[in-house]
Amino acid sequence: MLSEFLQYLFTGITIGATYALIALGFTLIYNASHVINFAQGEFLMIGGMTTVSLTAMGVPMLLAIILAVLLAGVFGILLQRFAIAPAKQADVVTLIIITIGASIFIRGLAQLVWGKEYHVMPNFSSDEPIRIFGAVLNSQSLWVLGIGAVLVVALVLFFTRTLIGKAILATSMNKEAARLVGIRTQLVLMLAFMVSALLGSIAGVVVAPITFTSYDIGIMLGLKGFVAAAIGGLGSGVGAVVGGLLLGVVEAMTAGYISSDYKDAVAFSMILVVLFFMPRGLFGAKVVERV
Amino acid sequence: MLNQFMQSRLRGLIVLAVILYTIPAFLSNPFHYDLATQMAIIAATVVGLNLLVGFAGQISLGHAGFFGLGAYFTGIMTGNYGWSAIPALVVGGILVGILAWVVGRPILRLKGHYLSMATLAVGFIIAIVINNESQITGGPDGMPVPPFDVFGWELSPFGSYSLFGIELNGSQAWYLFAAAVLLVAVWLAQNLIDSPIGRALRSVHGSEVAARVVGVNTARYKSLVFVISAIYASVMGGLYAHFQGFITPAVASFDFSIVLITMVVLGGMGSTMGVILGAVVLKLLPQVLTHFQEMEAVMFGLILMLTMIFMPKGLLPTLQMAVSKRLKKRAGGQA
Numbered sequence: 001m002l003s004e005f006l007q008y009l010f011t012g013i014t015i016g017a018t019y020a021l022i023a024l025g026f027t028l029i030y031n032a033s034h035v036i037n038f039a040q041g042e043f044l045m046i047g048g049m050t051t052v053s054l055t056a057m058g059v060p061m062l063l064a065i066i067l068a069v070l071l072a073g074v075f076g077i078l079l080q081r082f083a084i085a086p087a088k089q090a091d092v093v094t095l096i097i098i099t100i101g102a103s104i105f106i107r108g109l110a111q112l113v114w115g116k117e118y119h120v121m122p123n124f125s126s127d128e129p130i131r132i133f134g135a136v137l138n139s140q141s142l143w144v145l146g147i148g149a150v151l152v153v154a155l156v157l158f159f160t161r162t163l164i165g166k167a168i169l170a171t172s173m174n175k176e177a178a179r180l181v182g183i184r185t186q187l188v189l190m191l192a193f194m195v196s197a198l199l200g201s202i203a204g205v206v207v208a209p210i211t212f213t214s215y216d217i218g219i220m221l222g223l224k225g226f227v228a229a230a231i232g233g234l235g236s237g238v239g240a241v242v243g244g245l246l247l248g249v250v251e252a253m254t255a256g257y258i259s260s261d262y263k264d265a266v267a268f269s270m271i272l273v274v275l276f277f278m279p280r281g282l283f284g285a286k287v288v289e290r291v
Numbered sequence: 292m293l294n295q296f297m298q299s300r301l302r303g304l305i306v307l308a309v310i311l312y313t314i315p316a317f318l319s320n321p322f323h324y325d326l327a328t329q330m331a332i333i334a335a336t337v338v339g340l341n342l343l344v345g346f347a348g349q350i351s352l353g354h355a356g357f358f359g360l361g362a363y364f365t366g367i368m369t370g371n372y373g374w375s376a377i378p379a380l381v382v383g384g385i386l387v388g389i390l391a392w393v394v395g396r397p398i399l400r401l402k403g404h405y406l407s408m409a410t411l412a413v414g415f416i417i418a419i420v421i422n423n424e425s426q427i428t429g430g431p432d433g434m435p436v437p438p439f440d441v442f443g444w445e446l447s448p449f450g451s452y453s454l455f456g457i458e459l460n461g462s463q464a465w466y467l468f469a470a471a472v473l474l475v476a477v478w479l480a481q482n483l484i485d486s487p488i489g490r491a492l493r494s495v496h497g498s499e500v501a502a503r504v505v506g507v508n509t510a511r512y513k514s515l516v517f518v519i520s521a522i523y524a525s526v527m528g529g530l531y532a533h534f535q536g537f538i539t540p541a542v543a544s545f546d547f548s549i550v551l552i553t554m555v556v557l558g559g560m561g562s563t564m565g566v567i568l569g570a571v572v573l574k575l576l577p578q579v580l581t582h583f584q585e586m587e588a589v590m591f592g593l594i595l596m597l598t599m600i601f602m603p604k605g606l607l608p609t610l611q612m613a614v615s616k617r618l619k620k621r622a623g624g625q626a
Contacts, residue, residue, distance in 0.1 A: 036404060036407075083596055083600065086600050086601075087599065087600045087603055089603065090599070090600075090603035091560070091603065092404075093344065093350055093556055093560065094556055094599050094603045096350070097552070097553055097556045097557070097595070097599050098595075098596055098599045098600060100549055100553065100595070101592045101593070101594075101595030101596035101599060102592065102596055103592070104588055104591055104592030104595065105588075105589055105591075105592025105593050105595075105596060106592070107588060107592075108586070108587070108588030108589035108590075108591070108592055109589055111585070111588060112585055112586070112589065219545075223411070223415075223545075226408075227408075227412070230408050234404070261423045262419065262423065264415070264419055265415070265416050265419045265420075267412075268411070268412035268413075268415040268416050268419075269412070269416060271408055271409070271412045272394070272409060272412050272413070272416075275397075275398055275401075275405055275408065275409050276397050276398075279397075279398070279400075279401045279405065
């Protein structure tokens with residue numbers, strides 16, 4: 001009983017931490033530009049797939065990971081610079097379609113480079129699982145949780161202690177005013193996309209040994225991250241983390257106790273319930289509209 | 292001059308009818324006819340979706356869910372329960388409309404991307420149910436659907452018919468029927484746009500607060516148009532199922548939802564003729580791009596991005612603007 005429950009909990013928290021990182025990436029871009037970036041999942045894919053192929057070429061794992069994350073960061077900058085920035089006066093809907101186009105494009109490139117197969121990535125440390133009260137904890141889960149926690153703390157420090165972080169916050173609050181006080185908002189937007197890409201690709205790397213990785217892994221993970229961000233309240237950092245963990249745990253419990261066929265329906269049912277009863281999400285701010 | 296001509300809705304409808312019924316002159320084999328029929332049915336779906344996107348300023352990321360629900364409802368009722376096609380399409384449309392109302396009513400009070408999230412969720416849940424309940428839906432393998440029928444008369448792509456003494460094969464007959472359906476869909480949509488409901492909707496798109504201040508019940512109108520666009524999708528899904536004779540969960544998939552919304556934005560939000568062009572272009576593009584083989588997805592994504600970056604208003608409005616600018620320039624040069 002207990003061991004079963006713990007098992008599902010471990011699974012849920014691990015995947016939930018991944019969702020939380022993706023959701024944070026969504027939130028960051030949404031706050032800075034009000035764009036829902038449908039290419040967010042592709043950053044995960046770039047992270048995981050690049051690490052796999054670099055290690056296969058004999059690059060040491062740590063270096064491979066760093067290079068993969070940097071590559072994703074470059075893609076984030078390119079996305080903002082060449083796809084979002086030129087379409088300045090476009091509707092938000094149009095911008096969303098542009099990110100969808102970008103995700104199809106990136107996925108197409110990935111398929112050219114890596115093919116359609118699933119790729120296996122080894123655990124960061126030992127393959128020996130840890131046993132707690134009869135439940136098995138994959139050692140990689142600890143990596144996911146640890147790195148997730150470090151990233152969240154780093155983000156908090158980044159936004160409260162650094163000038164660049166504060167500039168991003170200022171831009172997300174009021175772009176015009178931010179520009180007036182001398183913040184280069186285009187640069188800030190580029191940074192927001194880059195940081196978001198870094199977050200996504202790190203999530204993609206740490207979770208790859210558990211879920212495996214393939215050129216199209218970003219679609220479902222990206223959407224789940226989007227749902228997690230919405231459950232927490234679109235735009236809220238705390239909400240993204242809580243929403244991600246909550247979604248992961250509920251999903252794992254449903255798969256374990258009810259039906260694994262309907263595992264993927266959990267996220268989408270949750271978002272409907274949240275929208276019906278708490279339309280701003282769990283932590284969303286009440287928006288007062290100025291006319 | 293050209294603009295006035297394009298904007299007049301009756302003329303627009305006539306132009307569309309002339310185009311639709313001259314197309315057969317350029318089609319040579321059943322494959323072309325089948326592609327054109329698919330285009331017409333999907334274009335009619337997109338005309339419905341455009342009411343929501345272009346006139347109420349809301350995005351649906353799950354419209355394929357409604358399309359798929361209509362397709363499967365019709366397929367199951369006519370295939371397993373012996374219903375005739377018309378009642379199946381009507382009842383399916385009503386049920387999907389009720390579903391859209393239940394989902395949309397509470398959510399459309401909110402501003403922002405909430406409807407897109409909700410529709411994304413509903414679309415996914417519908418697709419997952421269709422995939423999993425294989426004893427009713429055939430699961431991922433799909434299910435056969437009987438041909439379209441009216442009072443015992445059947446319209447099948449494999450039949451042969453004669454109209455005013457002209458011999459038609461099944462594909463040709465289906466195309467003529469689908470083109471008529473598209474014309475009716477456009478006519479209904481244009482009437483809605485020019486009705487008081489349409490004016491209220493445009494005011495919602497312009498400034499929701501201003502609309503509310505002058506007494507427009509914005510939430511009611513928005514849910515009404517959401518329901519109408521869902522019914523469009525459901526009925527067209529049903530017709531598509533009859534035409535294809537076989538449906539798979541792909542008709543309800545997220546990918547297809549994205550295709551539908553992309554057709555609207557690519558063609559030109561708010562322009563009925565524009566979104567039809569969007570449907571045609573997006574349906575033709577993969578046919579053209581198959582020549583690129585493994586580069587297909589890359590090219591598709593690239594073209595989509597570039598078009599939206601350089602023509603953010605969509606294909607037709609951008610073309611119209613370019614044409615009228617040139618006409619003005621010429622008129623100015625002569626004066």
